[in-house]
Amino acid sequence: xxxxxxxxxxxxxxxxxxxxxxxxxxxxxxxxxxxxxxxxxxxxxxxxxxxxxxxxxxxxxxxxxxxxxxxxxxxxxxxxxxxxxxxxxxxxxxxxxxxxxxxxxxxxxxxxxxxxxxxxxxxxxxxxxxxxxxxxxxxxxxxxxxxxxxxxxxxxxxxxxxxxxxxxxxxxxxxxxxxxxxxxxxxxxxxxxxxxxxxxxxxxxxxxxxxxxxxxxxxxxxxxxxxxxxxxxxxxxxxxxxxxxxxxxxxxxxxxxxxxxxxxxxxxxxxxxxxxxxxxxxxxxxxxxxxxxxxxxxxxxxxxxxxxxxxxxxxxxxxxxxxxxxxxxxxxxx
Ligand SMILES: [Ca+2]
Ligand SMILES: [Ca+2]
Numbered sequence: 255x256x257x258x259x260x261x262x263x264x265x266x267x268x269x270x271x272x273x274x275x276x277x278x279x280x281x282x283x284x285x286x287x288x289x290x291x292x293x294x295x296x297x298x299x300x301x302x303x304x305x306x307x308x309x310x311x312x313x314x315x316x317x318x319x320x321x322x323x324x325x326x327x328x329x330x331x332x333x334x335x336x337x338x339x340x341x342x343x344x345x346x347x348x349x350x351x352x353x354x355x356x357x358x359x360x361x362x363x364x365x366x367x368x369x370x371x372x373x374x375x376x377x378x379x380x381x382x383x384x385x386x387x388x389x390x391x392x393x394x395x396x397x398x399x400x401x402x403x404x405x406x407x408x409x410x411x412x413x414x415x416x417x418x419x420x421x422x423x424x425x426x427x428x429x430x431x432x433x434x435x436x437x438x439x440x441x442x443x444x445x446x447x448x449x450x451x452x453x454x455x456x457x458x459x460x461x462x463x464x465x466x467x468x469x470x471x472x473x474x475x476x477x478x479x480x481x482x483x484x485x486x487x488x489x490x491x492x493x494x495x496x497x498x499x500x501x502x503x504x505x506x507x508x509x510x511x512x513x514x515x516x517x518x519x520x521x522x523x524x525x526x527x528x529x530x531x532x533x534x535x536x537x538x539x540x541x542x543x544x545x546x547x548x549x550x551x552x553x554x555x556x557x558x559x560x561x562x563x564x565x566x567x568x569x570x571x572x573x574x575x576x577x578x579x580x581x582x583x584x585x586x587x588x
Contacts, residue, residue, distance in 0.1 A: 316350035316585060317516045319459060325466050326458040328565040338565045341467070344455045351452055351460045352582035354508035354519050355431035355527065356443060358424045361414060364443050372413055373436040374575040380412040380434040381576040382419055383553060384493050386504065391419065405493035406576070417577055430505040431525040431580035437545045437572035440528045440581035452584035454531040454546045454567065461521045461549070461564035463514025469563045471514035471521055476556075484511050484523030486562050487555040505552055505578075522549045522562045525580035533569035544569040551578035 323345045331338040364370060374380040384392065384405040391409070398408040409419040416422045417433045424430070435443070437451075444450050452460065463471045472478060482500035489497030496503045502510075505524055512519050521527075526547045537543035546569055550562030561568060570579065 313350055313585075315353050317353055317460070317518060318348060318350055318587065319346070319456070319516060321346060321348040324459045324462065326455060326462070326565070328467075328563075331565075332560050332563070333566065336561075336567050338567060344459070346456060346459055348587045349452075349456055350449075350585040350587065351456065351516075351518070352449075352584070353517050355525055355580045355582050356440075357429050357508045358414065358432050359428040361432035361435070361443060362428070364446050368446060370439075370442060370446075372434065372439045372575070373573050374413040374434040374439075377573075379408050379410045381406045382409045382412055382417070383407075383577050385496065386418040386422075386577065412577075413575075427505065429507040429509065431508055431520070433505070433525065433577050433580055434575040435580060436575045437528045437570070439575070441530075443581075444583035447583055449583035449585040451528055451530040451581060454529040454548065456584055457521075457527065457529050457548050458564055460516055460518060461514070463516050463518070465514075469565075471518065471564060482511075483513060484562060485520065485552045486523045486550065487553055489555075490557070492553075492555055492558060502552060520549075521582075522564065523554070524552055525549075525578055526551045526568070528570075528579070528581040542571050542573055545572045547579065553578050 323343055325341055325343055327339050327341045329339050329341045381400070384407065387395070387407060387409070392407065395407045395409060400406040400408075412419045412434060414432050414434045415424060417424065417427075441451060461471050462468065465471075465473065468474055470476070470483070472483060477483065485500050485502045485506045487496050488499040489495060491497065500506075506520070508524075509519050511523070513521055527549050529546045529548055531546040532538060533544035533546050546567050548564075548567055550559065550566060553559065554562045560566070570576075
């Protein structure tokens with residue numbers, strides 16, 4: 255059980271830690287230069303066509319992503335160990351993807367209808383981020399921290415209904431993304447909706463919103479028009495103080511930040527999102543392989559986890575759950 259989620263978090267944070275001291279090639283200057291480089295790369299007519307088409311084909315709060323050739327990945331890798339690159343061309347069929355992360359409200363409907371029990375409920379615990387625990391709880395559980403990432407506490411009876419452990423609830427967060435759901439839970443939900451998880455390629459094509467070579471779903475500026483367009487961590491106080499300049503210390507409503515012309519919300523930031531891809535194809539016969547997750551979360555900050563970019567990626571074992579991981583579903587075009 256400990257190995258279950260800890261393994262992933264340890265691996266994930268090891269790679270983060272490994273990058274902190276490394277020359278990751280992500281200085282402000284180089285990003286600004288890239289922003290200039292990509293300024294004029296959109297074919298405006300093509301973009302307009304895509305925009306109108308997706309608007310016309312709305313389906314169950316999903317957007318239709320047009321079939322075609324797209325460029326994903328990046329040649330300006332921030333985390334090489336994550337295999338963000340190289341930039342490459344992919345070809346996809348048209349498909350639908352949810353406009354929003356799956357909310358607590360949606361997940362509750364699923365559970366009420368099917369009596370589904372999540373893996374965090376079966377295991378009896380999940381991982382909660384430090385700032386959501388009072389000092390007493392932190393003290394009592396200090397032996398249950400992740401060694402390499404001691405800001406994650408394994409707390410008993412933590413699950414999607416009690417995201418911060420016993421005594422917490424989701425009453426005022428029914429329109430926030432469901433948390434503490436594993437890949438297996440996410441797959442079960444999507445199947446119930448007659449949907450499926452997106453592949454990593456589909457997710458990234460959707461994230462890029464019809465644009466080529468950009469960092470974010472809307473372009474290269476982290477704060478267009480000096481406004482917040484995503485829910486991430488603000489300030490240098492990690493892991494103790496989140497300034498919450500965007501208005502949110504934790505998750506935000508799933509329909510808060512519209513981020514591209516495919517009409518997708520919080521595709522980066524807010525909560526990480528499971529995809530159906532294996533992290534390592536050699537794990538195909540593993541009982542509990544790692545799966546690719548995308549988009550970063552409300553805990554991400556440029557200085558230590560600059561993973562709120564379309565090309566960024568990370569991984570969890572498929573039975574893992576935590577307080578910053580959710581999903582959205584996709585569906586074949588019919
Ligand atoms: Ca925030
Ligand atoms: Ca997200």
